[in-house]
Amino acid sequence: MAWLRWLWRQLTSMRTALILLFLLALASIPGSLFPQRGTSPLKVSQYLRDHPTSGPILDRIHLFDVFASPWFAAIYLLLFISLTGCVLPRAFVHLKELRGLPPEAPRNLSRLPVHVQWETATDVSQTISSTQTQWKSKGWRVRVGEDWVSAEKGYSRESGNLLFHLALLVLLLAVGLGSGLGFRGTVIVREGSGFANNVTQYDTFTAGRLYSEAKMPPFSFALKDFRATYQRGGQQNGAARSFTADVDLKATPDSSPQARRVQVNEPLRTQGVTVYLVGHGYSPEFTIKDAKGNIVWQDAAVFLPQDGNFTSIGVVKVPDTVPQLGIQGFFLPTVTTDFSRGPKSTFPAAEDPAVYLSAWSGDLGLDSGLPQSVYRLDTTKMKRIGIEELKPGKSWTLPQGAGTLEFTGYKEWASFSITKDPGKGWALGSAISAIVGLSLSLLIPRRRVWLRMSALSGGGSLCEVAGLSKTEAPGLPAEIAKLALLVKNHAPEVSHVD
Amino acid sequence: MSINETLAQGSNFMVYGSITAFTGAMAAFSISLAKGRRLESLEASASRNTAASHQLRMGSTVTLDKPAVSTSLSDEGDRGEGRRAGNIGMSLTWLGMILLGAGMVLRGLSAHRLPWGNMYEFSLAAGFAVSLAYCFLSLTRDLRWLGLFITIPVLLDLGLAITVLYTESAPLVPALNSYWLAIHVTAAIVCMGAFTVGAAMSALYLVAQHVEDRVAAGLEPGKLGGLASRVPSADRLDLMAYRIHAFMFPIWTFAVIAGAIWAEAAWGRYWGWDPKETWAFITWVIYAAYLHARATVGWRGRKAAFVALAGYGAIMFNYFIVNMYVNGLHSYSGLN
Ligand code: HEM
Numbered sequence A: 001m002a003w004l005r006w007l008w009r010q011l012t013s014m015r016t017a018l019i020l021l022f023l024l025a026l027a028s029i030p031g032s033l034f035p036q037r038g039t040s041p042l043k044v045s046q047y048l049r050d051h052p053t054s055g056p057i058l059d060r061i062h063l064f065d066v067f068a069s070p071w072f073a074a075i076y077l078l079l080f081i082s083l084t085g086c087v088l089p090r091a092f093v094h095l096k097e098l099r100g101l102p103p104e105a106p107r108n109l110s111r112l113p114v115h116v117q118w119e120t121a122t123d124v125s126q127t128i129s130s131t132q133t134q135w136k137s138k139g140w141r142v143r144v145g146e147d148w149v150s151a152e153k154g155y156s157r158e159s160g161n162l163l164f165h166l167a168l169l170v171l172l173l174a175v176g177l178g179s180g181l182g183f184r185g186t187v188i189v190r191e192g193s194g195f196a197n198n199v200t201q202y203d204t205f206t207a208g209r210l211y212s213e214a215k216m217p218p219f220s221f222a223l224k225d226f227r228a229t230y231q232r233g234g235q236q237n238g239a240a241r242s243f244t245a246d247v248d249l250k251a252t253p254d255s256s257p258q259a260r261r262v263q264v265n266e267p268l269r270t271q272g273v274t275v276y277l278v279g280h281g282y283s284p285e286f287t288i289k290d291a292k293g294n295i296v297w298q299d300a301a302v303f304l305p306q307d308g309n310f311t312s313i314g315v316v317k318v319p320d321t322v323p324q325l326g327i328q329g330f331f332l333p334t335v336t337t338d339f340s341r342g343p344k345s346t347f348p349a350a351e352d353p354a355v356y357l358s359a360w361s362g363d364l365g366l367d368s369g370l371p372q373s374v375y376r377l378d379t380t381k382m383k384r385i386g387i388e389e390l391k392p393g394k395s396w397t398l399p400q401g402a403g404t405l406e407f408t409g410y411k412e413w414a415s416f417s418i419t420k421d422p423g424k425g426w427a428l429g430s431a432i433s434a435i436v437g438l439s440l441s442l443l444i445p446r447r448r449v450w451l452r453m454s455a456l457s458g459g460g461s462l463c464e465v466a467g468l469s470k471t472e473a474p475g476l477p478a479e480i481a482k483l484a485l486l487v488k489n490h491a492p493e494v495s496h497v498d
Numbered sequence B: 001m002s003i004n005e006t007l008a009q010g011s012n013f014m015v016y017g018s019i020t021a022f023t024g025a026m027a028a029f030s031i032s033l034a035k036g037r038r039l040e041s042l043e044a045s046a047s048r049n050t051a052a053s054h055q056l057r058m059g060s061t062v063t064l065d066k067p068a069v070s071t072s073l074s075d076e077g078d079r080g081e082g083r084r085a086g087n088i089g090m091s092l093t094w095l096g097m098i099l100l101g102a103g104m105v106l107r108g109l110s111a112h113r114l115p116w117g118n119m120y121e122f123s124l125a126a127g128f129a130v131s132l133a134y135c136f137l138s139l140t141r142d143l144r145w146l147g148l149f150i151t152i153p154v155l156l157d158l159g160l161a162i163t164v165l166y167t168e169s170a171p172l173v174p175a176l177n178s179y180w181l182a183i184h185v186t187a188a189i190v191c192m193g194a195f196t197v198g199a200a201m202s203a204l205y206l207v208a209q210h211v212e213d214r215v216a217a218g219l220e221p222g223k224l225g226g227l228a229s230r231v232p233s234a235d236r237l238d239l240m241a242y243r244i245h246a247f248m249f250p251i252w253t254f255a256v257i258a259g260a261i262w263a264e265a266a267w268g269r270y271w272g273w274d275p276k277e278t279w280a281f282i283t284w285v286i287y288a289a290y291l292h293a294r295a296t297v298g299w300r301g302r303k304a305a306f307v308a309l310a311g312y313g314a315i316m317f318n319y320f321i322v323n324m325y326v327n328g329l330h331s332y333s334g335l336n
Helices: A002-011 A014-033 A041-050 A054-060 A070-099 A124-137 A155-181 A424-443 A476-490 B005-035 B042-058 B081-111 B119-138 B144-163 B179-216 B234-267 B275-294 B302-325
Strands: A114-120 A141-144 A148-153 A183-190 A194-196 A204-207 A220-230 A240-250 A258-263 A268-270 A273-289 A295-300 A312-318 A324-332 A354-362 A382-390 A395-398 A403-420 A447-455 A461-469
Touching (some): A124 A476, A183 A194, A220 A403, A240 A273, A273 A312, A273 A324, A447 A476, B179 B234
Antiparallel strands (some): A148 A447, A183 A204, A240 A258, A273 A295, A324 A354
């Protein structure tokens, strides 16, 4: 029992809390230096490929997902417990103190850092009571004795300090619970098509441990139009200047669509969910016919950008022909004639678009049962039958009688990140409280002032005013001087009391 | 919107002019330090320092007409060349700051936006914030002794800005196009400026404390004696450094929180352990530790000063290393 209490005392000391906080900061450093799975999974696999020996060891100790690692969680949890154990008892002590009175005046005031004295002939009890009212009216908490006044000010230092530390506690809770109760997903939507909020519609989806799918708000939206503008000319030629997505939002399945706009920095908020515009690209439209002239594929295919000028790659899989047909290719929004380094776009806007395609014939491998990426063609059981460059509106008669392909145009697509974090409001509230509390506790000194009157042997009394602050209080001497003057006005100095 | 090239050119002239002024200020401040003299002798500071703990226990009686601690160094003892050079340095610092401010205004006008959209502009703003913090603080006290230690970092910063970091005036990338840019980045710049002044004071405190300890132990002042004899006493430097840090800490907290609010609007989460966020958090923890250390017996003084300098180191790491070498979502360096 005794050692348990000892352990609790150690854990809840401010020193331990600070060490834990420091450890949290230290622990976050590798997270900023190694690629992290949560934000850049591709870089992590690249790193593992480049470092076949050290990589797996680093992975074993969670250096690629530091912020989800058990040791990070352990520090976080210990800090939370430590902070609770340290702040709550202090809060109760302070509450009691707020209702109490300052302590009695010390015997010997002359030892205090700020001290003045003078002799007066004024009556003691009269001086004490007038001092009491005057100091009180200056906002001091006052307690009086027979021949002394004790006053204190600056309780908001401790209130602020507690507010700050409590806010820290709430913040830790809000961050933890918010991510546990929320979810986060991404989805690519082409112009002219839509998205309904349902787990199956997401391209990627992660939910917190406490999240329940039944609570998925049933909104949907259609992407009407996406626009991007770019810098032309100069050092930053091609740099993006604006992105705008116009959507028709249906907050519930029965509500009528509402025109809304989503931009970078201006997400769409509905039903406690936030929709962010995070990326964009092109989807070329193809019409593919078989040898008999039947349409076997007609759609816009999502191509993924590979560089800042939106050189994009993608595939089309046509499973319904015999043999099966696969198209692999590049979409170049502004095509260059210089193909010596492979197909490349020279500007991100679609000024002179072209596709550069290769056609494959054979078995797409869709029946193997293994999941396949929609952005890659498995060519192990296929052979290439031809390559071609096409401008919009142009057709290509596929070799070996495989039919025709028409490049009819292109649409843009936008990718959205859709998140729900119920802890957000709490986190903001506690962060603001933390700043308020911090400012109070750093800028307001707690200070005490006393008046003590003692009878002099020759009649009259000695008036002493003194004060102190345990913390930095630059204005204290001046403040005490003012309080002393208030007393002196009632109890004027007499040079010799006879 | 297009770029006004004349204004962009004018901005560059102003920046070069301000570098010239700061260089002159640095020269004048070094002359002033070389010729200047301190009010209180090292011996007096040293003996006061050793007596301090004793005094704290005993309490000391002061009268009301004489404040307990003098709040400004008067320079009655410092006449002639040193003082004149210090005044010239001060005037040139004001000039440099005004020219730099004009350079930023022209840059902003040329691109029709706030002039802190890439690392070049952020560096100009940081240099401006440092000199502004210094000039502002020197309105109410004599800080000529600090001038050299302000103009050197400002010049390093501006030198780096015009050589390595220079980017042509251009509109903003969409991610930065938000009023949170004004709020979050302004707060961060102001903090960087003031923390630079605070770090300079903490570093000088370490020098002064080292020399005073030697003198108190009966040793020669040593190599740093010359410098220590021309700056305020260690306890005053410590106090000034503390006040700056304590005042700036809530503002830094605000800057981090404003960043989180912006991140929520821009990236869909208010905190995602992006490298830049991570280092802002580390900086915050270190400065929090400094404030606690200074209130803890056995840590105040030298150890606390090292913690403050570590905090400044984290700011520098975040600014230079993370911006230029670590890939994250914060994409404003404008460098490729
Ligand atoms: C980054 C985190 C923290 C900051 C910024 C912070 C800030 C502060 C500040 C400004 C004070 C007032 C110091 C003074 O009176 O001069 C203080 C005091 C205190 N803090 Fe913290 N604190 C932090 C973390 C913690 C943690 C994690 C704990 C405890 C578990 C804690 C416990 C205390 C206690 C007990 C005091 C009173 C100390 C005293 O009056 O001597 N603090 N803190």
